[in-house]
Each structure stands twice: as C-alpha cells, then as structure tokens.
Amino acid sequence: MTDAHAPDAGTAQAKLPPLDQRTTPEGAHRVLRLAILGGLFVPGSQLREAGLAADLGISRAPLREAFSRLEEEGLLVRVPFRGAFVAEVSPRTIEEIAALRYLLEPYAAERTATHLGEQTGVRVQELVGALRSAADQQDMVASVDAHLAFHRFFYQHSGNALLAETWSGWENRLRLFLAVDHRVYDNLDELASTHERLAELIETGNMQRFRTELAHHVHKAPGAPLDE
Numbered sequence: 483m484t485d486a487h488a489p490d491a492g493t494a495q496a497k498l499p500p501l502d503q504r505t506t507p508e509g510a511h512r513v514l515r516l517a518i519l520g521g522l523f524v525p526g527s528q529l530r531e532a533g534l535a536a537d538l539g540i541s542r543a544p545l546r547e548a549f550s551r552l553e554e555e556g557l558l559v560r561v562p563f564r565g566a567f568v569a570e571v572s573p574r575t576i577e578e579i580a581a582l583r584y585l586l587e588p589y590a591a592e593r594t595a596t597h598l599g600e601q602t603g604v605r606v607q608e609l610v611g612a613l614r615s616a617a618d619q620q621d622m623v624a625s626v627d628a629h630l631a632f633h634r635f636f637y638q639h640s641g642n643a644l645l646a647e648t649w650s651g652w653e654n655r656l657r658l659f660l661a662v663d664h665r666v667y668d669n670l671d672e673l674a675s676t677h678e679r680l681a682e683l684i685e686t687g688n689m690q691r692f693r694t695e696l697a698h699h700v701h702k703a704p705g706a707p708l709d710e
Contacts, residue, residue, distance in 0.1 A: 507547035510540055514548055518557050518568055519661045520623050525570040529558070556654035571658045579652050583700045586645065587633065588693035593640035595689055602639075603685045609635055610674070610681045617670035625670050626660050632677055 514534075517523050529549070535542050549566050552558035559569050595602045609632045616624035630653055637649035660667070667673065676699060683692035 507544040507551070510538060510544050510548035511551045513538065514552060515555075515557065516623060518552070519626060519657055521661045523568050525568050525658060525662060527568050528564075529566045529568065531566075557658065569654075569658055571655045573659075573663075575655060576659045579655065580700060582648075583633075583652075584697055586648070587636060587700055588697050590636040590640045590642070590645050591693060591696055592689060593642060593645075594636045595684065597641040598639055603681070605635065605639075606632070606681045606684050610677050613677050614674045617674040620670060622667050622670070625667055625673065626657060629673065629677075630656060 514523075514529070523529065531542050531545055531549075535545050538545070549558055549560070553560055553566075557569055558566050560566050598605065609628065612628040613625065613632065616622075616628050634649055634653065637645045640646070680692060680695060680699070683689070683695065
C-alpha cells in the first residue's frame with residue numbers, strides 16, 4: 483500500500499481545496515470522496531489523519547466522521563494499528579460483476595418498465611440529461627455519477643428488493659474501478675449518445691431491442707468478460 487501523504491503523493495494532496503475551519507463532516511466527506519473518485523488518491527494509498535487535517539484546515543473530529551462515511555460507502559478500509567486506506571478493487575471482481583449484470587440488468591429494466599409504466603421513459607430521459615450535461619462539460623466525475631445513476635435506476639425500481647440490494651453491493655466497487663480505469667470514459671460524448679439511444683428505445687416501447695442493446699453495453703464495459 484502507498485502513502486497518500488508521502489512526498490511522491492504531495493501533488494495530489496496539494497490539489498485538495500482548503501475548507502473553512504467550521505466545515506462539517508459532510509464537507510470533508512464530499513472533498514475526500516471527489517479526490518478518491520477523481521483518482522487523486524489511488525486505491526491502496528493511505529490517508530493520514532494529521533496531514534489531511536492540516537491540508538484541509540480542519541480538526542481531526544470531522545475528518546474521522548468523514549472517514550467513517552467513506553468506510554460505510556466502501557471507498558475506505560481501516561486496518562487496525564495501521565490506519566485508513568483507499569479501498570482496492572481487482573479487475574477479476576469487476577469481471578464477475580459484469581458477468582452478473584449481463585444476465586440481470588435486462589431483466590431489471592423489463593421489471594422497471596412494467597412497474598413504472600409510462601413514467602419509465604420520463605425518468606430515464608432525466609437520467610440521460612445528466613449524462614449529456616456531464617459530457618458537455620467534460621466532467622469525468624459527474625459522468626461516472628450519472629452513468630451509475632442510469633443503471634441503478636433499473637435495479638431500484640424493479641420492484642425486487644434483492645435486485646436493489648445487489649446493485650448497492652456493486653456500485654462503489656464500480657466507482658473505484660472507474661476512478662482508475664477510464665477506458666469507458668475516453669469519449670464522454672459517445673457514452674452519452676449510447677445512453678440516449680437506450681432511452682429512445684424505451685420511449686418507443688421497443689423493450690426487446692432495449693434489453694439486447696443494454697446487455698451489449700454491459701458486455702463491452704471495462705472489466706466485462708470477453709469470452710461469452
């Protein structure tokens with residue numbers, strides 16, 4: 483594991499925006515979360531309380547609360563007697579998630595369309611709008627958020643609690659992986675266009691084609707198995 487406050491990580495630390503002394507744990511959490519998901523702190527790197535508190539201009543109390551939230555989200559791991567480290571996700575784990583998504587996500591989308599009816603198209607268009615906005619601003623972190631929100635939607639609104647729980651167990655692992663491996667974000671415009679096409683298929687009621695293209699999209703994502 484690497485040290486996120488070691489000299490060779492000093493450039494990343496220096497980019498953290500300073501916070502007001504009265505900052506809340508929510509503010510510290512927001513800044514650190516963006517730093518992790520933006521790749522400033524790589525998986526496996528150690529986050530040292532003293533250095534981060536000084537860099538952010540806050541006391542250790544709100545920082546520790548922020549660490550607890552990051553740990554709950556799966557972005558941080560605390561090792562007894564060693565400290566806090568950015569969580570690591572192996573390509574193998576992402577491959578296994580992709581294999582399950584390939585099978586489950588089209589089903590989740592079908593169940594959502596049945597469950598929400600005509601509202602499905604309206605809601606999906608809103609999600610695609612967020613992806614397009616991120617693409618127009620070339621904002622990679624916002625694009626990750628919007629991309630995952632699009633796919634989360636189908637699990638959360640499928641009417642199947644186990645599907646929703648399954649996605650919750652995957653999401654931050656996917657976030658961490660994408661913070662390091664940006665292949666799917668090489669072209670944010672193309673990513674937005676892909677999801678706009680998916681939304682159009684829902685709008686026209688062509689669910690069979692939608693399920694097929696959604697499975698293809700998941701199959702081609704970084705980490706997806708290539709031998710199916």
